[in-house]
Amino acid sequence: MFERNILIIDDEEDTEISIDAYVDIFDVLKKDMNLNYTLNFHWEKTIEDAKKILNEKDIVFDTLLIDYDFPNEVIPTKGINLVKTIRESINKRCKIVFYTMHAPHELNSQEYIDLINNDVFRFVPKDGDLIELKYTNTKFNKSDQLIVEAIIDSIKDENPVSKALESFLVDYSSILDGLKLTIDGEDYSIQKVLESIRLYEEPGNKFVQNLLEMSIMDYLEMK
Known part of the structure; x- marks a missing residue:
């Protein structure tokens, strides 16, 4: 059985609860889709801690799940800045799933351009009403399933x-x-x-x- 490492970079305190939901959703889809791998989730609250674990390269991450807003940093910043740093100096190949509580129209055009130019695999609004499910409805929170679906698709698209x-x-x-x-x-x-x-x-x-x-x-x- 293969293992796939997923790094979540999000300062939301309830991220551990979300990870539990991702695991439950994946278990349902894994059985339904006959997937031959497991997911190992890792979580970092800050951009600096994320940079550290990525630069150490002790763990090879297949997919990064990056939040949009980091207001609790020493200098409040955006996840897109981390995306750019990763592509410039850390890893040009890993898949990046970018997600946000903001409505799409709340992001400015330059941020969209930066996401596209830095090869973000998928943009997922946390508002699950904006996107339809691609796979069997697991009956869990829809926005959580959309994130798991993006992770599955990113792994399917690997080198x-x-x-x-x-x-x-x-x-x-x-x-x-x-x-x-x-x-x-x-x-x-x-x-x-x-x-x-x-x-x-x-x-x-x-x-x-x-x-x-x-x-x-x-x-x-x-x-």
């Missing part, structure tokens, strides 16, 4: 090379123990390559490039 490599790693774990991949003259474990692909770092980027080049050459030779 295909990363997904294939992880499946390979799990399926053949008993015979792959200790196996190394040589990339640019250096040896790396498959797990290290997998994590670096998710983080959009070396040696993962080089591995993906080499794999695509080999695939193209094989295809051309077949022709």
